[in-house]
Every structure is written in C-alpha cells, then in structure tokens.
Amino acid sequence: MFQQNKCQKEGCDKIALTVFNYYGEIVEGENFCLEHLPDPAKAKEDIFNYINQHQKIIGLNASGITFEDIDLTDKRFYGCNFQHCKFVNLNSTKFRSRMSTFDHSIFVDCSMLQCNMQFTSFGGCVFSHILFTGSDIIHDNFCGAQAYQSSFDDSDLYNSRFINTKLIDTSFRNCNIKNTMFINIEQQNILFKASNLREAIFDERGSELFLENSK
Secondary structure, eight states: OOOOOBOSSTTOOSBOOOEEOTTSOEEOOOOOOGGGOSOHHHHHHHHHHHHHHOSEEESOBOTTOEEESOBOTTOEEESOBOTTOEEESOBOTTOEEESOBOTTOEEEEEEOTTOEEESOBOTTOEEEEEEOTTOEEESOBOTTOEEESOBOTTOBOTTOEEESOEEESOBOTTOBOTTOEEESOEEESOBOTTSOGGGSEEOHHHHHHHHHHTO
C-alpha cells in the first residue's frame, strides 16, 4: 500500500505525495501534499514520468493531481492512492487496479474498456460519460458515487457495492451482479437487461424500481 505519511505543513492532515530519488524511483521520505508543495509542477512531472516509464506501479500516492489526455493502457496499479484526482479524456483499456483508492475523484469522458479492478474504492466519485464496458469490477466500492451517461455493460460486478449511489442514464446490461449491493439508490433511466437481477441485493424500494427497468 501507499505510504500514509502526513503532509509536513503544520496543521495539515492530508497525505503527502510520493517522494522520488535522483533516479526517479519511489523512496520513503517526508513530503508535502499537493497544496503545500513548494514546486507542485515538478511533483506532477515526476509522477507523470514515473507512470509513463513503468507498467507496474506499486504504492504511488498522487492524491489531488489532474490527469488529462493520457494513455494508461495495460498499466498495473497496486496499493496506489488517487483520492481527489481528476481524470479527463483518459484512455485506459485493460487498466488493472488492486487495493487502490480513487475516493472523491472526478472522471470525465474516459474509456476504461476491459479493465480489471479488484478491491478498489471509488467512494464518492463522479463519473460523467465513462465506459467500463467489458470489465472485471470485483469486490469494489462505489458507495456515494454519482454516474451520468455511463456504461458498465458486459462487466462482472461480483460483490461490489453501490450504496447511496446516484445513477442517471447509466447501463448495466448483460452484467454479472451476483451479491452486488444496490441500496438506497437514486436512479433514473437505468438498464439491467440480461443481468442476473435475482442474485443482486436491493432494498425494498430499489427492487421495485430496478425490476421495472429490467423489462
């Protein structure tokens, strides 16, 4: 997992960004969060370079950074922290994530086709025009998230959680939703056709709404 060193700025409780050595490799050390770094542009450049130069990324903390028009195809992220980030026009076919967190991040116009994300958290995220089509999204957390005009079609969502989630014009067609929790959902125009609805977990109100939309 990523190091959870606190920002060196007195009174700041945010987690410090990853520290790199002269050779651009991750090392242990004290640092500031993005807001309090003396040279945030340099820190962003170091993180971008590290991701570009490595296929397997372990323990990276990039909290608060904006990623725009980059290609993360076939990248592997293990135990990384992308909380409060922004992802715009992201191309990440076959992206892989294990035990990473993207909580409270914003995703806009991103293609995440055929991804494999397990034990990953997207709590409180906002998804706008996102394609997760054909992905393995297993044991993941989407609690408190919002999804607009997005697609999870043809994906395996086994044992993931969509609790207190807002889902608008979003599709879950032909998905495995066994043990997937849809509780206290705010929804509009959701499609579940060809998905195994009877094996998902709905609250009483949600069951009626989703069963209507699955016809």
